Amino acid sequence: MPIPETTPTLERPILRESVYAQLRDWIVQGVLEPGEQLRDQELARRLGVSRTPVREALRRLEDERLVETAKNRWTRVKPVDLKEAEQIYPIRAVLDGLALRLAFPWLDKASLSTMRKANAALRSALKNADIPAAVEADTAFHDEYVRHCGNPELMEIIRGLRVKHHRLELTYFGSPQLGLVSVEEHTGIIEAVVAGDIRQAEQRLNRHFHNALTRLKRQPQDRSPPLRKVLPSGVFRP
Incomplete structure (x- = not known):
């Protein structure tokens, strides 16, 4: 079968996966604390990427029940349950x-x-x-x-x-x-x-x-994880 004359522009899956993996790790490790609000613009700036891969990562993390959203109100790290x-x-x-x-x-x-x-x-x-x-x-x-x-x-x-x-x-x-x-x-x-x-x-x-x-x-359930780190900036470059 011949290759089509026109094909859609391929996305950059490595970058998308890297952003997802970093946000997931920050959530799992307690860097992003349970209940903490997640703003895609701020996260994109910290990671040195556009907002698109951040939004995609947040949707994926929501599917995995690590993130939760209230439509048009907030997106946050899902509290430990x-x-x-x-x-x-x-x-x-x-x-x-x-x-x-x-x-x-x-x-x-x-x-x-x-x-x-x-x-x-x-x-x-x-x-x-x-x-x-x-x-x-x-x-x-x-x-x-x-x-x-x-x-x-x-x-x-x-x-x-x-x-x-x-x-x-x-x-x-x-x-x-x-x-x-x-x-x-x-x-x-x-x-x-x-x-x-x-x-x-x-x-x-x-x-x-x-x-x-x-x-x-x-154990008491009203305390945050014992570790809090400052998010680095410019982790990835598109």
């Missing part, structure tokens, strides 16, 4: 349990060492009240068995859920003492894997997610 946590944590418990079971034969000494180091980094971050670093270390711990599960579809689903889970954990780890309980639960999971007891490892992982939800629900 415990109801969402009650939906996400049980799903993660089931899917991560499956990932751990599939990965179990492939979790060697190097993998266990990675999990231990991530857990140690989590403990250190919590003791230093470095909440973003705590979330990153927790993600690294769970990612080690997820990436060894050998099921790309399962990995994609878990990583998709992780975006919203990340926001919830900024709240969860906002209380270092509660967060330190996760360190001990992680240790128990590792011990079960070392002992070759996959059933015990799955049970401990399942309890870990359910216990984390219980602890999250006990």
